Amino acid sequence: MKLKKGDTVLIISGKDKGKQGTIEKAIPSKNKIVVTGVNIAKHHLKPTRKNPHGGIMDKLAPINVSNAVIFCPHCSKPARVGYKVSKTQEGKNQKSRICKSCQGDLS
Numbered sequence: 001m002k003l004k005k006g007d008t009v010l011i012i013s014g015k016d017k018g019k020q021g022t023i024e025k026a027i028p029s030k031n032k033i034v035v036t037g038v039n040i041a042k043h044h045l046k047p048t049r050k051n052p053h054g055g056i057m058d059k060l061a062p063i064n065v066s067n068a069v070i071f072c073p074h075c076s077k078p079a080r081v082g083y084k085v086s087k088t089q090e091g092k093n094q095k096s097r098i099c100k101s102c103q104g105d106l107s
Contacts, residue, residue, distance in 0.1 A: 001026065001028045001031065001065055002070070002081040002097070003023060003026060003033055003065055003068065003070060004023065004026060005023050005024070005025065005026050006022060006023060007022065007023050007070055007071075007106070008020060008021070008022050008070070008071045008073070009021065009022070009023060009033070009035060009068040009069065009070055009071060010068065010069055010070075010071045010078050011035070011038055011063070011067060011068055012067060012068065012069050012078070013066075013067045014039070014063065014067050015039075016038045016039060016063075019037060019038050020071060021035040021036040021037045021038050022035070022036055023035055024036055024060065025062075027062060030062070031064060031065050031066075032062035032063060032064055032065065033062060033063060033065055033068060034060050034061070034062045034063075035060075035063065035068065036060070038060075038063065039060065039061045039062070039063045040058050040059070040060060040061070041058070041059050041060075041061040042056050042057070042058065042059070043056070043057045043058070043059040044056055044057075045057055070106060072099040072101070072102060072104055072106065073104070074099060074102050074104030074105075075099060075101060075102040075104065077101070079099040079100060079101060079102075079106070080099070080100040080101070081097050081098075081099075081100070081106060082097070082098050082099070082100045083095055083096070083097060083098070084096050084097075084098050
């Protein structure tokens with residue numbers, strides 16, 4: 001999965017198409033992400049001692065990764081993710097994510 005927690009994404013399909021938000025949680029095993037302000041579901045609470053009236057609470061629900069695309073901060077457009085491998089001073093390889101169109105760093 002090429003999207004990580006903290007990335008800014010643009011929703012490209014579904015009821016929230018066109019919205020932007022940051023990834024709060026990534027679930028790679030299910031290929032899903034949780035994005036702020038997107039796919040908000042209603043959760044009904046039963047009355048308890050702590051909350052005697054109960055009520056309806058908004059809850060963020062996960063969406064499929066295929067419905068979101070990373071947003072490049074350099075070219076201000078949706079981007080495809082590529083990888084660039086460079087050597088560090090210690091001689092180790094370092095892998096970083098780049099935008100395919102402007103070659104800007106996405107990390």
